[in-house]
Amino acid sequence: xxxxxxxxxxxxxxxxxxxxxxxxxxxxxxxxxxxxxxxxxxxxxxxxxxxxxxxxxxxxxxxxxxxxxxxxxxxxxxxxxxxxxxxx
Amino acid sequence: xxxxxxxxxxxxxxxxxxxxxxxxxxxxxxxxxxxxxxxxxxxxxxxxxxxxxxxxxxxxxxxxxxxxxxxxxxxxxxxxxxxxxxxxxxxxxxxxxxxxxxxxxxxxxxxxxxxxxxxxxxxxxxxxxxxxxxxxxxxxxxxxxxxxxxxxxxxxxxxxxxxxxxxxxxxxxxxxxxxxxxxxxxxxxxxxxxxxxxxxxxxxxxxxxxxxxxxxxxxxxxxxxxxxxxxxxxxxxxxxxxxxxxxxxxxxxxxxxxxxxxxxxxxxxxx
Numbered sequence: 001x002x003x004x005x006x007x008x009x010x011x012x013x014x015x016x017x018x019x020x021x022x023x024x025x026x027x028x029x030x031x032x033x034x035x036x037x038x039x040x041x042x043x044x045x046x047x048x049x050x051x052x053x054x055x056x057x058x059x060x061x062x063x064x065x066x067x068x069x070x071x072x073x074x075x076x077x078x079x080x081x082x083x084x085x086x087x088x
Numbered sequence: 089x090x091x092x093x094x095x096x097x098x099x100x101x102x103x104x105x106x107x108x109x110x111x112x113x114x115x116x117x118x119x120x121x122x123x124x125x126x127x128x129x130x131x132x133x134x135x136x137x138x139x140x141x142x143x144x145x146x147x148x149x150x151x152x153x154x155x156x157x158x159x160x161x162x163x164x165x166x167x168x169x170x171x172x173x174x175x176x177x178x179x180x181x182x183x184x185x186x187x188x189x190x191x192x193x194x195x196x197x198x199x200x201x202x203x204x205x206x207x208x209x210x211x212x213x214x215x216x217x218x219x220x221x222x223x224x225x226x227x228x229x230x231x232x233x234x235x236x237x238x239x240x241x242x243x244x245x246x247x248x249x250x251x252x253x254x255x256x257x258x259x260x261x262x263x264x265x266x267x268x269x270x271x272x273x274x275x276x277x278x279x280x281x282x283x284x285x286x287x288x289x290x291x292x293x294x295x296x297x298x299x300x301x302x303x304x305x306x307x308x309x310x311x312x313x314x315x316x317x318x319x320x321x322x323x324x325x326x327x328x329x330x331x332x333x334x335x336x337x338x339x340x341x342x343x344x345x346x347x348x349x350x351x352x353x354x355x356x357x358x359x
Contacts, residue, residue, distance in 0.1 A: 022238055026242050029239075029242070029243070
């Protein structure tokens with residue numbers, strides 16, 4: 001940083017901006033690529049299989065989703081039950 | 089057993105071929121019989137950097153397809169008698185590299201008593217790059233202190249740990265080494281460039297060396313001489329250190345700190 005920059009007041013150096021940006025983006029990308037096993041489609045298939053043994057459901061009524069908020073991972077499984085069929 | 093080293097980066101233009109040439113030459117200078125293979129099918133350049141472009145007759149793909157023997161295709165380096173170059177094909181497309189074909193060439197090289205096989209990976213994450221790293225024991229991940237290069241290196245590290253023979257067989261993973269190139273200590277001191285510590289923090293792999301940004305690299309490629317041979321240059325010394333560290337020697341880092349030029353130097357110039 002030059003003396004002039006110093007007089008203008010200390011700005012964040014562009015190198016530290018680069019580091020912050022990289023750290024942020026790589027946390028997300030690593031989550032998406034490196035560490036997540038690709039099990040979601042199979043989990044969905046097997047859930048449909050198991051539930052179908054007991055209730056009639058439409059394969060589209062099961063939604064499996066993996067969500068990430070900061071350091072928290074949420075595995076969300078949403079199953080819509082057709083009301084009439086349960087009673088029957 | 090031959091040790092297979094891939095030189096990779098994801099991003100293009102960061103110094104993979106420069107590094108492959110100098111690293112392979114450095115191993116040969118230590119007395120190891122070494123082969124360096126250009127995996128960049130369609131865009132070969134290792135031959136130019138090594139200065140043997142006019143001696144290319146057969147190439148890697150010819151060998152894989154059985155159109156030539158390894159003996160016919162290997163080019164002996166003009167300076168080092170235990171260094172050989174296997175050039176890439178300039179005319180085929182990258183799908184010419186099959187896993188079986190590459191595996192056979194590597195095995196045949198090992199049977200010819202090569203101790204080290206350096207694989208110069210193309211940029212990108214497609215067939216050529218995957219083939220270059222698939223059989224590797226060690227990886228030199230060449231990275232510039234610049235955001236897109238660091239991100240691409242991170243991506244490549246993911247591929248090394250997932251799509252390699254060692255990963256698929258559940259063996260000990262590829263040994264990954266970070267090689268920083270085009271490093272400018274002054275710009276780092278001025279806060280304009282990511283420091284080696286920043287990049288180590290982000291990529292979290294072991295640093296094997298830092299190559300300073302230098303005019304020497306262009307001078308070397310102009311002449312077709314691996315930069316490690318350019319006398320009294322920082323780049324050559326830095327590459328020699330990298331090779332020594334790779335072979336297990338303990339060498340402190342050089343050319344990573346910026347020294348303010350003294351008054352005399354500023355008045356009269358000089359390097």
